Amino acid sequence: MEEDYIKLIFGLKLKQIRTDKNLSLFGLSKLSGLSKSYLNEIENGKKYPKPDKIALLSDKLDVPYDQMVSLKLDKNLAPIGDLLRSKILKEIPLDLFGIKESNLIDIVANAPAKVNAFISTIIKIAQHYNFRKESFYLASVRSFQEANNNYFDELEQSVLKFVKAYHIDLNQEISSKELEEILVEEYGYIVKGNELSKYEALGTLRSVFVPKTKTLLLTNEIDESQRTFIYAKELAYNYLEFKERLYTFPWIKFDTFDQVLNNFYASYFAGALIIPNAKITDRLNEIFEKDTFDTKLFLNAIDTFNASPESFYQRLTNILPKEFNIQNLFFLRFTYKAGSEKFHLKKELHLSHQHSPHANETNEHYCRRWVSLKVLKDLSENKKDHEFDIQISDYQNDGMKYLVLSSATKDPFKENYYRSISVGLLINKQLQRKIAFLADPNIKTQDVGVTCERCAISGCAERQAPSVLLEKDAKNKKIEMIVDELNTKFGN
Structure with a gap:
């Protein structure tokens, strides 16, 4: 879509220059000899004129050629340019939300001033609340979860296929030993359990994965349920064949939206494996069938699984x-x-x-x-x-x-x-x-x-x-x- 961004930015500039000179599309058509419909397509980001046409417009509008073809917008439209050139629109799979990128471009092209004001408002709010790219990605994933009632049948079915392929008995509590064996034998992992604890600065990290040697480093402080969850996530990354992924748990940073989304998918897979539907x-x-709430029965339900209370509550939001x-x-x-x-x-x-x-x-x-x-x-x-x-x-x-x-x-x-x-x-x-x-x-x-x-x-x-x-x-x-x-x- 890089070419579409260039078309749109040129169209926005042409429209801005035309309106600044109080010219209608009809007037610019008469001035330049180019058809009104052709100019309209340019301004809406549908077409990018050839160099001779740009030179003609530059001459008739009395604007330097280099300024016309520059991707830099003036301050009134700069936020739109920043957004279009940023990685955010390129990285977020808009189809997750049923949005076509071309639709966004049409919206921007048809009402640039209003869209610009909206984007500027969002940017100011983000700056005021220290809203970072990571926060935007996480909010996008959360919205994706909410839009799907936090239930993803494809992942549930993937877990069942995985269980069948590796002869895992879901009626029994899944142990970390069982999952570690699959990681080592099937995916060539090397698991080291005493390395991270040597570094005081890594006190909050539970695991680090080194992809070059497929080495999974674990801290000594994790318990059995945490170890099982980490192994289940690693199995998810491999079984679902995710290339874009995060390498620490919990995450330190991420570079792309796919990393955040795949981290969510892997966590969902892990929860569905350890706490079967x-x-x-x-x-x-x-x-639920009892007339009074049985606290002991509820706590026993949590203890039925080799999972933390947080994983159990998270699974409730799926089930x-x-x-x-x-x-x-x-x-x-x-x-x-x-x-x-x-x-x-x-x-x-x-x-x-x-x-x-x-x-x-x-x-x-x-x-x-x-x-x-x-x-x-x-x-x-x-x-x-x-x-x-x-x-x-x-x-x-x-x-x-x-x-x-x-x-x-x-x-x-x-x-x-x-x-x-x-x-x-x-x-x-x-x-x-x-x-x-x-x-x-x-x-x-x-x-x-x-x-x-x-x-x-x-x-x-x-x-x-x-x-x-x-x-x-x-x-x-x-x-x-x-x-x-x-x-x-x-x-x-």
Whole structure:
């Protein structure tokens, strides 16, 4: 599409020069002797004129030839040029979202000033919130997940084919030893388990893959479930034949969108292999059919698999929409340092629509009534391995309630750090049909907000900051109401 970008930029420049000189397409046609339809195709990025035609336009418009053919746009259209020449549009497979690149070009060509204003706005927002290319890629993948209800049947089928090819029994817990054997024997891996721990700076890394020698380096701090997940991801990269990939876990940086997308695919494959669809669906059916919530049964369901609580909750976001038609849900992961009052939302996923609990970058205080934060505080104080709780969160401002399940565990790589994983299910008629224990009186219902600054709950003992943004909105609405009354009073 490089040629199309050049055509479009030339067309944008020609249109800008023409309008600056107060010329219509008809007028430029009369001036240059070129047909109006031909000039229109040039301005819309459909055609690129031959050198003699460019020389003719340059002469008639009194603009230097070099300026005409330069890919540099003036400041009014520069953001569009930056976007068109950037790697972002080239790297993101727009077909994932049902978008044709030619359609984007048509939009830009038909309304360059408006598109430019929109792009400039996005750039300013991105700069204000330190929004990087990596953030854009991750947000794109998250949108892709949400658009597909986070269920990908091709990957599920690939797992079943893999299992059949390597005679893996999904009725049994999958072990790291079983997967390591396939990596070594089938794909020629060399696995070293004591190298990364020698380097203090690599304290947060769990694995590094060296492609030249197919050497997988692991840290000593990982447990059995983490080791199994890492092996499963490596098998996914090889079995699915992904060339563009990330080489560290967790990632440090990435260069292309394909790397980010394939990392997601490999993680999905790993989760579907370790936590098979049929097996987790059976466990959930058993839990959902009971009239009261059985905490022990739920925790046993997590322990059924050789997986971390986070992997189990992630898998819920695949299975609930597909097997139970529960599509209004969210997934959240918070981190917390013991003794602090700051909670950081590091990962989120929202299916169907943007639910109330979502990340903000404005230093507001998340509602301390969220069970996601409560389990973190509880775990940091009682020092258990796993803290679990469940509640019904009533967002009175939105008129919505969510059944929220949340687990907290210690961060194995950071001293005094903890993380919680939560899944929230919108309570509606569909959920009431699927889950029998929703009326369980032992499940606490809690009035909650999103952040203290936007919360209208009065007398909240957990409040960390006054509701300044809510008060500002109320003040503005009052001003608007008075202005409307004055217009009515003196408008006749």
